Amino acid sequence: FSLNLTADCNAVLKALQPIFQEQGMTETVHNWEDHGYLATYIKKNGSFANLRIHPHGLVLVDLQSYNDHTKGREEVDQLLNKVEERMKESFHGNIKRVKRLPAILRGGVIDRYWPTADGRLVEYDIDEVVYDEDSPFQNIKILHSKQFGNILILSGDVNLAESDLAYTQAIMGSGKEDYTGKEVLILGGGDGGILYEIVKLKPKMVTMVEISFDKRLIVHFTSNIDQMVIDGCKKYMRKTCGDVLDNLKGECYQVLIEDCIPVLKRYAKEGRMFDYVINDLTAVPISTSPEEDSTWEFLRLILDLSMKVLKQDGKYFTQ
Secondary structure, eight states: EEEESSSOOOHHHHEEEEEEEEHHEEEEEEEEEGGGGGEEEETSSSSSSEEETTTTTTTEEEEEEOOOOOHHHHHHHHHHHHHHHHHHHHHGEEEOOOOOOOOOOOOHHHHHHHHOOSOEEEEOOOEEEEEEEEEESSSEEEEETTTTTTEEEEHHHHHHEETTHHHHHTTTTTTTTOOTEEEEEEEEEETSSSHHHHHOOOEEEEEEEOOOTTTTTTGGGGGOOHHHHHHHHHHOHHHHHHHTSSBBBBBSSEESSOOHHEEEOOEEEEEEEEEEEEHHHHHHHOOOSSSSHHHHHHHHHHHHHHHHHEEEEEEEEEE
């Protein structure tokens, strides 16, 4: 609750005390004079509530309980409803805003929460762990979402869902490019999405190659692709990759499970050139300063090597 004026901490406490007492909860109150009140309420079953009253007008109520059934969640909602009703009855004219967040479920069999690269927390409607394996380089998970289908997650970073065709189309040039008869190099892309979509467009040859597994750099990558990623995707991400990962070589494509940096250097030395280079390796760090020198060094190296194998009139696409 955000109040319009400074909070009368004692009045807020007295208004809400009866609600917790009715639940048979034991109360402990801490008073910090100019810093407000903290009241904790503990129930015999281990559930507890924190009531934090800040003098400047912020009132926070947090409730934590162990409930793995619908009835338990209903009881929590009923208690919070009573708190909201009592606050509105007692301080109606002084309440500027009420914000109630849904419950965060912790310790479940299926983890529904995944942080974004810029520090936000996203809750997905995950209902099944489809694939969960550790390769020598990373943890590979494929989780099922009712909304997005199967989702590929590498070392805790959400990479791609079966519903993310828009991402694949965008990194290929949003339907504006003619890949007919062209030489294409894909860096990364182990989910097979880009390869699958380009093969449909009748290119001359598409080469998809791994990223570097340099142990000095590996900790900074967010999209490491290896054979186990390909194995998981070809079985559980078929809406994304179709059948192109069933074999590592097709009529107009090849997949190299190699370190891409030596491959790029070899191609540059051989003078091999591509019409398109699509970099689907790692996300650019959310920063304008090189906080992680090795990460930026890697990005600069890949860009430099990519330019050496790109035709003069070629195009380079990345995230």
